[in-house]
Amino acid sequence: MDAVSDIVSRILDAAAEEFAGQGFAGAKVEAIAKRAGVNKAGLYYHVGNKEKLYEAVMLRLFGQVAGAVEQAAVPGLSPGEALAALAEALAGLFSRLPMLPRIMALEMASGAANMPAAAMMEFRRIFGVTRGILARGQETGLLRPAEPVFVHLTLVGGMIVYSLSEPLRQRFAQVAQAMGMRTDMPVGEMGAFLAGVLTRGLAAEPKEGGA
Amino acid sequence: MDAVSDIVSRILDAAAEEFAGQGFAGAKVEAIAKRAGVNKAGLYYHVGNKEKLYEAVMLRLFGQVAGAVEQAAVPGLSPGEALAALAEALAGLFSRLPMLPRIMALEMASGAANMPAAAMMEFRRIFGVTRGILARGQETGLLRPAEPVFVHLTLVGGMIVYSLSEPLRQRFAQVAQAMGMRTDMPVGEMGAFLAGVLTRGLAAEPKEGGA
Amino acid sequence: MDAVSDIVSRILDAAAEEFAGQGFAGAKVEAIAKRAGVNKAGLYYHVGNKEKLYEAVMLRLFGQVAGAVEQAAVPGLSPGEALAALAEALAGLFSRLPMLPRIMALEMASGAANMPAAAMMEFRRIFGVTRGILARGQETGLLRPAEPVFVHLTLVGGMIVYSLSEPLRQRFAQVAQAMGMRTDMPVGEMGAFLAGVLTRGLAAEPKEGGA
Amino acid sequence: MDAVSDIVSRILDAAAEEFAGQGFAGAKVEAIAKRAGVNKAGLYYHVGNKEKLYEAVMLRLFGQVAGAVEQAAVPGLSPGEALAALAEALAGLFSRLPMLPRIMALEMASGAANMPAAAMMEFRRIFGVTRGILARGQETGLLRPAEPVFVHLTLVGGMIVYSLSEPLRQRFAQVAQAMGMRTDMPVGEMGAFLAGVLTRGLAAEPKEGGA
DNA sequence: CATGAATGAGCCTTCATTCAT
DNA sequence: CATGAATGAAGGCTCATTCAT
Numbered sequence: 001m002d003a004v005s006d007i008v009s010r011i012l013d014a015a016a017e018e019f020a021g022q023g024f025a026g027a028k029v030e031a032i033a034k035r036a037g038v039n040k041a042g043l044y045y046h047v048g049n050k051e052k053l054y055e056a057v058m059l060r061l062f063g064q065v066a067g068a069v070e071q072a073a074v075p076g077l078s079p080g081e082a083l084a085a086l087a088e089a090l091a092g093l094f095s096r097l098p099m100l101p102r103i104m105a106l107e108m109a110s111g112a113a114n115m116p117a118a119a120m121m122e123f124r125r126i127f128g129v130t131r132g133i134l135a136r137g138q139e140t141g142l143l144r145p146a147e148p149v150f151v152h153l154t155l156v157g158g159m160i161v162y163s164l165s166e167p168l169r170q171r172f173a174q175v176a177q178a179m180g181m182r183t184d185m186p187v188g189e190m191g192a193f194l195a196g197v198l199t200r201g202l203a204a205e206p207k208e209g210g211a
Numbered sequence: 212m213d214a215v216s217d218i219v220s221r222i223l224d225a226a227a228e229e230f231a232g233q234g235f236a237g238a239k240v241e242a243i244a245k246r247a248g249v250n251k252a253g254l255y256y257h258v259g260n261k262e263k264l265y266e267a268v269m270l271r272l273f274g275q276v277a278g279a280v281e282q283a284a285v286p287g288l289s290p291g292e293a294l295a296a297l298a299e300a301l302a303g304l305f306s307r308l309p310m311l312p313r314i315m316a317l318e319m320a321s322g323a324a325n326m327p328a329a330a331m332m333e334f335r336r337i338f339g340v341t342r343g344i345l346a347r348g349q350e351t352g353l354l355r356p357a358e359p360v361f362v363h364l365t366l367v368g369g370m371i372v373y374s375l376s377e378p379l380r381q382r383f384a385q386v387a388q389a390m391g392m393r394t395d396m397p398v399g400e401m402g403a404f405l406a407g408v409l410t411r412g413l414a415a416e417p418k419e420g421g422a
Numbered sequence: 423m424d425a426v427s428d429i430v431s432r433i434l435d436a437a438a439e440e441f442a443g444q445g446f447a448g449a450k451v452e453a454i455a456k457r458a459g460v461n462k463a464g465l466y467y468h469v470g471n472k473e474k475l476y477e478a479v480m481l482r483l484f485g486q487v488a489g490a491v492e493q494a495a496v497p498g499l500s501p502g503e504a505l506a507a508l509a510e511a512l513a514g515l516f517s518r519l520p521m522l523p524r525i526m527a528l529e530m531a532s533g534a535a536n537m538p539a540a541a542m543m544e545f546r547r548i549f550g551v552t553r554g555i556l557a558r559g560q561e562t563g564l565l566r567p568a569e570p571v572f573v574h575l576t577l578v579g580g581m582i583v584y585s586l587s588e589p590l591r592q593r594f595a596q597v598a599q600a601m602g603m604r605t606d607m608p609v610g611e612m613g614a615f616l617a618g619v620l621t622r623g624l625a626a627e628p629k630e631g632g633a
Numbered sequence: 634m635d636a637v638s639d640i641v642s643r644i645l646d647a648a649a650e651e652f653a654g655q656g657f658a659g660a661k662v663e664a665i666a667k668r669a670g671v672n673k674a675g676l677y678y679h680v681g682n683k684e685k686l687y688e689a690v691m692l693r694l695f696g697q698v699a700g701a702v703e704q705a706a707v708p709g710l711s712p713g714e715a716l717a718a719l720a721e722a723l724a725g726l727f728s729r730l731p732m733l734p735r736i737m738a739l740e741m742a743s744g745a746a747n748m749p750a751a752a753m754m755e756f757r758r759i760f761g762v763t764r765g766i767l768a769r770g771q772e773t774g775l776l777r778p779a780e781p782v783f784v785h786l787t788l789v790g791g792m793i794v795y796s797l798s799e800p801l802r803q804r805f806a807q808v809a810q811a812m813g814m815r816t817d818m819p820v821g822e823m824g825a826f827l828a829g830v831l832t833r834g835l836a837a838e839p840k841e842g843g844a
Numbered sequence: 845c846a847t848g849a850a851t852g853a854g855c856c857t858t859c860a861t862t863c864a865t
Numbered sequence: 866c867a868t869g870a871a872t873g874a875a876g877g878c879t880c881a882t883t884c885a886t
Contacts, residue, residue, distance in 0.1 A: 021321070022236060022321075023235070023317070023321070024237065025236040026235065026237065028859070029861085030860090039868055040860090040868090041863085041867075041868065042866075042868080044860090044861070044862080046866095049860090049861090102320040105320045105372075105375070106316075108316070108378075109312075109316045109320075111378040113378075115379070115382075123379075124390075131390060131392065146404070147393060147396065147404070148392050149387070149394055149396075150373075150396075150401055150405075153369060153372050153376060154369045154404070156372065157370075157376075159368075162361075162364045164319040167319075167324075168319060168323045169360070171323060171326075176338075176360070179338070179342060181342065181358070181360055182358060182360065185358065185361075193365070197365065197409060197412030197413065200411060200412040200414075201407065201408030201411040203411075239875090239877090240876075240878085241876075249850085252850075252852080252878085252879080253851070255877090255878065255879080256848090256851095257849090261877070442742070443743070444658060445742075446656070446659065447656055447659030451855075451856060452854095452855075461873085462873095463858080463859085467870070468870090471856095472856070472857090525742075527742045527794075528656070528739065528742050530794070530798055530800075531653070531735040531738045533654075533800040534801045535800075537804075542808075545805060546808055546812075549805075549809075549814075553812060568826070569814070571802070571809070571815065571818075572827075575794050576787065576826070576827060578794065579790045579794025579798075580786060582790065582794055583786050583789065583790025583794060584783075584786045584790060589741075590741060590745045591782070593745060593748075593753060594753065594757075597753075597757055598760075598782070601757075601760070601761070603780070604782065607780065611783075615779070615787070616787060618834065620830060620834065621834075622833060622834040622836075623829065623834030624830065625833075661879090662881060662882085671846085672845095672847055673847090673882090674883075675847080677881090677882070683881065
């Protein structure tokens with residue numbers, strides 16, 4: 001009764017997991033089918049193709065991102081609050097869908113070759129939110145001018161790489177501890193850090209001559 | 212007369228390129244050999260194995276990163292200058308070796324499964340630089356306390372994802388322009404942005420009561 | 423409806439032929455597939471592996487040997503009759519399955535490295551028959567004591583090598599004829615010879631004092 | 634100062650070992666070279682070819698067999714003594730050159746495809762000895778008529794398979810012991826058993842009514 | 845002669861994809 | 866729709882053999 005049938009949805013879930021783990025080339029259709037609990041031939045019947053499968057996964061994931069981000073963009077917040085809300089929304093997504101940052105990274109690393117055109121549209125929605133926050137902040141004199149792309153990718157890039165680095169941080173944990181560093185903070189904390197740094201770092205310079 | 216023979220070096224170059232483009236699974240040994248101008252069997256003669264090849268690439272790349280980063284860490288700089296120097300060093304690397312951020316992302320996305328233990332040691336050197344900057348800044352009262360891992364991954368993550376996103380930004384250029392956004396800035400500019408935001412965002416709060 | 427599907431059975435036949443002719447290392451999976459009338463990938467689908475294929479062949483062959491040998495061991499025969507029956511059963515097998523002695527020889531020559539543990543059990547059954555004949559013969563005072571392993575390997579070894587030597591004997595035929603020797607007797611005749619020699623050679627020494 | 638240079642001799646030794654262990658197809662030229670302590674290219678320089686190498690090994694081995702067998706055939710022995718001497722000579726060979734029975738088996742199993750014509754001549758010498766023993770025994774009325782090929786292959790086949798079966802017997806030892814069978818007798822003992830069985834089994838039937 | 849470095853051919857194995865049932 | 870069974874097209878790796886030095 002869904003937009004996509006239940007089976008297809010299960011297949012997409014399984015595929016997202018596989019693709020995130022092994023990349024497009026490394027993912028095996030057989031494994032995806034098994035994970036989804038369907039026959040390999042059945043998978044082909046429903047999705048048609050490894051490439052189409054990848055595109056469908058991509059589209060659905062970026063749709064989810066765009067949705068979550070837009071929902072976080074409630075009007076009436078200060079720039080700092082808005083950035084924090086955005087970071088929190090992303091952190092929630094990344095926690096619930098650990099394959100998301102991995103797939104985003106893989107896709108970008110591959111030169112966005114398999115990114116379907118439709119998914120590009122979702123990007124527009126996502127970027128729009130950050131841009132809106134900055135624009136309002138500059139209008140109200142609270143933020144200094146800054147390239148939206150830089151700000152957006154600072155936030156998103158920082159969170160993606162922080163999520164991605166989890167296994168690495170775990171392997172690194174012993175050494176890090178000896179250096180007095182913690183490595184096991186949840187993504188949400190990294191999001192809060194980023195929002196804070198950006199808010200303070202982009203704050204308009206205090207107007208001189210306040211005497 | 213080199214640590215690695217000329218041919219092996221050529222093979223590693225080719226492999227880095229191929230791995231960055233296709234991921235480990237997607238990279239074809241045949242393609243690497245052709246790119247390096249050697250016979251496939253010759254490649255095996257010199258390197259032994261796809262996996263060993265990958266590890267060698269990894270080790271060399273991270274060694275280069277560690278070297279460049281450490282060279283940028285000249286003593287006597289203010290925290291802001293030091294962060295800027297670090298960002299600049301990374302930007303230089305990423306410009307000269309565009310496959311570097313891609314491989315780093317791929318490796319992390321795969322859970323650092325193939326990361327050789329030796330490469331982990333390089334990480335320690337790299338992290339150490341950021342940690343040193345923060346420690347000195349806090350000692351001198353110029354910086355507020357902050358988790359080194361957060362700071363480091365903000366800088367590195369932002370630059371990696373910015374580099375990675377290049378093809379995406381290009382595909383996005385038309386739409387972005389219509390929204391009044393630039394998308395084609397070089398990595399160095401992103402590095403400068405990150406260093407600035409971090410410097411201001413981590414600056415110690417002005418001590419009240421300075422009368 | 424068989425224990426092994428028809429196709430697998432055909433594959434095992436083909437494999438036995440190929441392994442017998444070329445040894446494990448020399449046998450080509452492609453050739454086996456072609457002989458069996460299946461696609462190479464199909465062969466892997468059904469059997470999984472060159473090594474597994476070899477083990478399956480081995481298991482089936484030794485099972486056949488054990489079955490035939492046990493069937494020949496009808497109770498109530500004199501030692502001589504029993505040995506003759508055993509030899510005849512082996513001869514029948516070797517005639518019908520000319521690859522059998524060859525595979526047995528190859529496997530033994532390789533140190534029984536690939537012999538599956540299950541096949542070892544079949545050996546027990548096979549040896550058991552010879553041992554039974556000797557035991558009964560000694561109980562009844564018809565046979566002198568003798569190591570079962572020696573007796574068994576005299577019979578089996580003689581027949582294996584006689585079968586194996588067929589091409590050699592053929593190449594040798596001209597020379598042999600000139601020396602007044604026949605070389606083209608069927609295995610059955612060698613079996614009868616061996617049974618006879620063993621029966622007389624193991625006969626209890628005539629008790630003296632027979633008045 | 635030898636007929637074959639020292640190096641070639643070392644290569645042939647190494648090759649015999651390798652061929653015995655892996656068969657012709659399974660033997661690796663690289664491994665032979667390493668075993669012989671020469672460079673792979675050097676091996677080719679000296680021997681020319683994997684096939685030629687095999688033939689040379691074969692020729693030398695069968696020459697050794699023929700020599701040992703002929704030396705054992707001293708005139709003036711009774712048939713039983715002669716067979717025992719023959720068996721003993723073979724046992725000595727098989728003990729000193731454990732690869733010998735294995736190579737003989739492999740070669741026969743492969744249909745004697747690679748057997749050089751020159752080696753066939755050695756066979757003639759070998760067969761000649763057994764034939765001589767039988768002929769003299771029949772002339773003197775001590776032995777009944779029997780096909781030389783049968784007798785020869787009983788002796789040689791039994792000893793070859795007994796040697797070959799060593800690893801198998803070892804794996805089988807536990808089970809065998811429980812069945813009250815020994816499995817670890819040296820080849821010499823098997824040779825003595827065979828000579829004894831053949832001598833008694835081929836003895837002329839006692840002439841009736843000799844009064 | 846000895847050696848490191850090719851190299852073409854081939855082999856085992858996998859995988860995306862299709863088809864008959 | 867679901868499934869077991871193909872299958873063509875690679876892809877990783879090895880190996881016998883050859884050269885330049």
